[in-house]
Structure formats: C-alpha cells, structure tokens
Amino acid sequence: xxxxxxxxxxxxxxxxxxxxxxxxxxxxxxVPFSTDRHREASGRSRFFDSRRELSSTQPQQQRGxxxxxxxxxxxQIETPEYKGHIQDIDPSVFKGLDSSFPCVxxxxxxxxxxxxxxxxxxxxxFTSTEPFHLKYRQGVIxxxxxxxxxxxxxxxxxxxxxxxxxxxSASSHAKSHVENxxxxxxxxxxxxxxxxxxxxFFVICSNNLGGCYGSSGPSAINPVTGKRFATTFPxxxxxxxxxxxxxxxxxxxxxxxxxxxxxxxxxxxxxxxxCGQSHPSSIAMRYLQRKCIMCDPNWNKGHxxxxxxxxxxxxxxxxxxxxxxxxxxxxDERFGRKRMSxxxxxxxxxxxxxxxxxxxxxSFSTKFDPNSLLYISKAMDMFDxxxxxxxLEEGLERVKCPIxxxxxQTDVLFPIWxxxxxxxxxxxxxxxxxxxxxxxxxxxxxxxxLDLNGVGxxxxxxxxxxxxxHGWLTKHKQLHQERRHF
Numbered sequence: 001x002x003x004x005x006x007x008x009x010x011x012x013x014x015x016x017x018x019x020x021x022x023x024x025x026x027x028x029x030x031v032p033f034s035t036d037r038h039r040e041a042s043g044r045s046r047f048f049d050s051r052r053e054l055s056s057t058q059p060q061q062q063r064g065x066x067x068x069x070x071x072x073x074x075x076q077i078e079t080p081e082y083k084g085h086i087q088d089i090d091p092s093v094f095k096g097l098d099s100s101f102p103c104v105x106x107x108x109x110x111x112x113x114x115x116x117x118x119x120x121x122x123x124x125x126f127t128s129t130e131p132f133h134l135k136y137r138q139g140v141i142x143x144x145x146x147x148x149x150x151x152x153x154x155x156x157x158x159x160x161x162x163x164x165x166x167x168x169s170a171s172s173h174a175k176s177h178v179e180n181x182x183x184x185x186x187x188x189x190x191x192x193x194x195x196x197x198x199x200x201f202f203v204i205c206s207n208n209l210g211g212c213y214g215s216s217g218p219s220a221i222n223p224v225t226g227k228r229f230a231t232t233f234p235x236x237x238x239x240x241x242x243x244x245x246x247x248x249x250x251x252x253x254x255x256x257x258x259x260x261x262x263x264x265x266x267x268x269x270x271x272x273x274x275c276g277q278s279h280p281s282s283i284a285m286r287y288l289q290r291k292c293i294m295c296d297p298n299w300n301k302g303h304x305x306x307x308x309x310x311x312x313x314x315x316x317x318x319x320x321x322x323x324x325x326x327x328x329x330x331x332d333e334r335f336g337r338k339r340m341s342x343x344x345x346x347x348x349x350x351x352x353x354x355x356x357x358x359x360x361x362x363s364f365s366t367k368f369d370p371n372s373l374l375y376i377s378k379a380m381d382m383f384d385x386x387x388x389x390x391x392l393e394e395g396l397e398r399v400k401c402p403i404x405x406x407x408x409q410t411d412v413l414f415p416i417w418x419x420x421x422x423x424x425x426x427x428x429x430x431x432x433x434x435x436x437x438x439x440x441x442x443x444x445x446x447x448x449x450l451d452l453n454g455v456g457x458x459x460x461x462x463x464x465x466x467x468x469x470h471g472w473l474t475k476h477k478q479l480h481q482e483r484r485h486f
Contacts (some may be wrong), residue, residue: 013069016093019070019433021038026411029438032175035227036266045273049161050146055464057339059181072104080086082145087235087377088371090176095426102260102449115236117238119171119172119173119180119207119213119214120287121180122149122173122177122179122180123147123148123149123171123173123180123207124147124150124213125145125146125147125148125214126144126145126146126147126148127144127145128143128144128145129143130144131143132144132216133234134234134235134237135236135237135239135240135484136234136235136236136237136242136382137196137234137235139234139235139236140234141216141222141229141233141234142222142223142224143216143223144157144209144212144216145214145215145216145220146206146209146215146216147171147172147206147211147213147214147215148172148201148204148205148206148207148208149172149173149174149175149177149180149204149205150201150202150203150204150205150378151175151177151190151191151198151200151201151202152199152201152203153202154202154377155202160200161200161202161203161204162180162196162202162204162463163202163204163205163206163255163258164186164196164203164204164205164251165192165205165206165208165250165251165252165254165255165258165334166185166205166207166208166250166355167207167249167250167251167376167404168208168249168250168373168376168380169364169368169373170185170251171185171207171211171213171214171228172206172207172213172214173185173205173213174186174187174189174190174203175187175191175198175203175205180277181278185449186205186449188452188456189452189455189459190365192405193455194457194460195452195456195457195459195460195463196460196463197460197463197464200210200464201463208250208254208332208376209236209240210233210236210375210379211369211372211376212368212369212372216229217229217233217369217371217375218231218233218302218369218371218372218373218375218463219305219369219371219372220233228305228380230302230303230304230371231301231302231303231371233371233375235375235378235379236256236375236376236379236381237379237382237383238253238257238379238382238383239257239261239332240379243323249272249273249300249413249414249445249448250274250276250376250379250380251277252270252271252272252273252274253274253275253383255269255270255271255273255274256269256271256276256385256399256403256422257383257385259398259399259400259401259403260385260398260399263398263399263400263401266401267401267402268402268403268404268462268463269293269401269402269404270399270403270404270406270459270463271402271403271404271406271422271441272406272413272448272455272459273406273407273411273413273414273419273445273448274384274422275414275418275419275421275422275424276384276385276386276395276396276418276421276425277383277384277385277386277392278380278381278382278383278384279418280411281415282380282381282414283297283381285320285324285413286377286378286380286381287381288317289317289318289320289321289377290317290373290374290377290378291371291376292294292314292316292317292320293310293313293314293317293370293373294313294374295313295390296310296312296313296314297310298310298311298312298313299313299370300379302371302374304370304384309366310370311365311366313370314361314364314365314366314368314370314373315361315362315364315365317363317370317373318360318361318365319358319360319361322357322361323357324412324413324444324445325413325444325445325446326412326443326444326445326446327410327411327412327443327444328410329410329442330410330442330443330444331356333354333442335351335352335353335356337351338351338352339351339352340352340355341428346347372399391424392421393425393428393429394429395439396422396425396426396429396431397429399426399429399431400431402433402435402462403423403426403431403433403434403435404434404437404459405423405426405434405435405437405460406419406437406439406455406458406459407418407419407420407436407437407438407439407442408438408441408444408445408446408448409438409439409440409441409446410440410442410443410444410447411443411444411445411447412444412445413445414445417440419438420436423436435462437458439451439454439458441454
C-alpha cells in the first residue's frame with residue numbers, strides 16, 4: 001500500500017513504479033513490491049511513529065502486488081519564501097558548483113591488489129553433451145561445459161590431486177603457464193615449493209558453473225536457440241557447481257560441500273574465509289550488489305549482450321563489493337583522510353579512499369559478466385550445509401575427513417565469528433581432525449589473496465603433513481587461551 005508522510009507542509013511526490021522499472025527478477029517475472037513488508041514482520045511499520053499519520057485518501061493496495069500509478073508523498077524541508085524581485089539580486093553574490101560535474105579519476109594505488117584478468121585463452125574444456133539438471137526450479141541446460149587449468153603431474157594411483165575452488169569473480173587461471181603467461185589470481189601460492197607445491201601435487205582449478213570464463217553460464221551460447229542464455233539460464237547452487245567441478249570464500253563453500261557430497265573422493269579440506277551457511281549480513285551485501293546491476297536500465301532484464309552493456313550498475317556493484325573485501329584498519333593506514341588535491345571540495349571524489357573505490361569499480365566493470373555476478377552471488381546466498389538438518393552441527397556430521405578452517409580477524413564479508421562457528425560445529429559434530437587457524441591481517445577478506453606468509457604457510461603445512469594432526473592454531477597467545485576449551 002502507499003503511504004503519505006505528513007511531516008512538513010510541502011511535499012514532493014514520486015512514483016515507486018518508475019524507480020523499480022529496471023529492477024525485475026529473472027526473464028519476464030515481476031518483482032512484487034510492498035511498502036507494508038516491515039509492518040507484516042513486526043506488527044507496526046518501523047518507518048513511522050505516532051507523529052506520522054497514514055493517508056486515508058490513498059486506495060488500499062493488495063499486499064504482495066506491484067504498485068501502479070500511485071504516488072507516495074516524500075518530505076521536503078521547508079524553505080523561506082523570497083518576497084522581493086529576482087531582478088533585484090546582484091548575480092555576484094551567488095557562485096555555485098560547475099553543473100557539468102567534471103569528475104576525473106585520479107587514483108594513486110599504494111598497496112597490494114589481487115590479480116584479475118578477462119581470461120579468453122589457456123584453459124581446457126570439459127564437455128558433457130548430456131542434459132545437465134540443476135537443483136532449483138527443475139532447471140536443465142542442454143549440455144555442460146567447465147573450463148579448467150592444471151599444473152604438476154598426476155601420480156599413478158591418482159592420490160596427489162588438489163582441487164582449487166575459485167571465488168566469485170575468479171577464473172580457472174590461478175597460476176601462469178605456457179598457454180597463458182599472465183599472472184594468475186593465486187600466482188604466488190601455486191608452483192614448485194609454494195603453498196600448493198606443484199612438484200608434489202597435481203593441481204586443478206576450474207571456472208565455476210554460472211561463470212563467464214569458459215564454463216556454462218548466462219553469457220554462453222544456448223545450443224538450442226543459438227543465442228546467449230542471458231537470464232534464461234537456470235538458477236545455480238553450490239551443489240550444482242560441485243557436480244560440475246583447497247577453496248576460499250565461495251571456494252571454501254565448494255570445498256566443504258565436496259566432502260559432504262563426495263566423501264569417498266576427498267582426503268582433506270581447506271576452508272579459508274568462508275562459512276557453513278550464509279548469514280544475513282553477507283546476504284545483504286550481495287543483494288545490494290545485485291540490485292545495482294538490475295536497476296541499471298541497460299541491464300534490460302539480462303538481455304544486454306546485443307545492446308548496451310550495464311557498466312554503471314556493474315561499476316557500482318564492484319565498489320560496494322570492495323568495501324567488504326578490505327578492512328577499516330588497512331584503509332586508515334593506507335588512506336587516512338588524505339585528499340587527492342588541495343583544491344576546494346566538490347561533489348566529485350575528494351578523498352583518496354573515494355578515488356580508490358572508483359578505480360576498483362571502473363577497472364573491474366568490464367572484466368566480469370554482470371549476469372554471472374547475479375547468478376553466482378545468489379548461489380552463495382543460498383548456501384547452507386545444514387539444509388534439511390535441524391542444526392549446523394548435525395549437517396556437518398557428514399564431514400569425516402581432516403579439515404582446516406582459516407579465518408581473518410578483520411574480514412567484513414565473512415566475519416571471524418563465522419569461522420569459529422564452522423570450526424566449533426565440526427568439532428561438536430564428532431570430527432576429531434579439525435584445525436583452526438586465525439590470522440590478524442589488515443587485508444580483510446582479501447587476505448587469502450595477499451598474505452603469502454600467513455595463509456600460504458597454513459595451507460602448505462596442512463596439505464603436506466602425513467599425520468592426522470589437529471588442533472587450534474593461532475598467532476596470538478591471548479586468543480589461544482580464550483579458545484583452549486575446545
């Protein structure tokens with residue numbers, strides 16, 4: 001239903017339908033919009049108090065239905081009325097901003113950044129011509145393709161394989177090689193003598209199902225129609241990715257589920273900055289990113305491949321994501337309140353941190369397919385290893401192999417308490433081979449991409465030990481004492 005706010009005598013009206021016209025769910029499905037959602041949850045609207053009256057002149061809107069041609073009044077600050085003549089005003093007493101807003105990105109990168117690239121070559125393809133059935137909504141695609149890259153040599157009994165599961169925006173290119181010499185997203189972690197030692201292990205990294213770097217996804221060609229799937233591509237889940245495919249972030253979800261679905265094929269699991277189930281704080285962040293893309297008029301319900309690319313939405317989505325990938329302590333140290341110049345401020349970026357976010361959004365906006373971001377981030381939201389079980393601990397009882405959980409104290413996207421929750425749940429479920437490693441890095445969620453000493457040492461030690469050693473590892477004695485009751 002539509003409300004009228006009677007706060008100030010002057011009001012400005014707008015139509016919510018016009019603001020939501022670009023934000024529609026998959027294909028032609030309609031987005032239900034209700035301004036009464038919070039009232040349903042709490043018994044009264046959190047947006048109104050006793051001083052705000054509901055307009056009785058507006059017709060009642062059926063709950064759960066889109067609003068059409070109804071105006072919602074919006075409060076506007078009362079301004080004093082000028083009683084003279086505008087011709088009497090001296091033009092020199094007013095000097096405003098340049099209305100053309102000549103914002104120019106002038107970012108100066110001053111710290112380590114992950115390697116991301118638009119991968120178009122150097123990967124191999126696994127192709128199944130059989131129809132591939134997905135978990136949700138009875139989804140099925142005519143055939144399945146998964147892009148992957150390998151390093152090292154598989155031994156005779158095939159016991160030295162290590163599967164690296166990529167994060168949301170990463171490709172199969174974890175490490176450079178002859179076919180693609182560009183640095184990979186885990187370049188310093190993979191190789192001879194590295195954390196994942198290719199002189200000892202046969203390493204495989206795949207592009208996720210739903211991705212845009214060679215695997216089946218929204219940007220792939222539908223062999224039935226000869227056109228790109230776009231948003232006709234079925235919803236994917238982490239479970240689906242496993243049937244098609246040491247993980248971090250989304251990769252940690254994949255690694256954990258691999259030990260649940262294929263326990264006979266998984267010898268040990270490393271989960272870095274991930275979780276046992278997605279929590280509201282992370283879901284909310286990813287929802288905002290998706291909304292940025294879907295509200296871009298150029299998104300065109302996902303059918304933009306032959307039209308205008310939704311760059312504005314994609315850029316803004318990445319800027320929001322960047323806020324969850326790094327940490328406040330790093331930005332205090334790296335940027336502080338430094339300005340880009342000594343000029344007086346305008347509405348354009350003034351501080352270095354603003355320019356940094358703009359640069360991150362701009363540089364990534366055309367490297368990843370927006371529809372793939374929608375699909376894969378939704379799969380992350382739906383992840384829950386305890387689905388169908390009364391508790392997380394009972395869902396984790398299916399994980400029988402040794403597992404190491406690595407968390408970062410400054411991680412905003414997957415906070416440290418979620419790593420502790422996962423590790424505790426594994427122990428309570430009866431797993432006697434749980435190792436917990438907590439890092440005090442300033443790089444937040446991106447620590448798994450940047451902290452070679454901390455993450456690399458933990459991964460290398462866990463993969464190369466031949467004993468079922470387990471326990472709680474930490475870099476801070478005080479924290480270890482706090483966790484000693486495990």
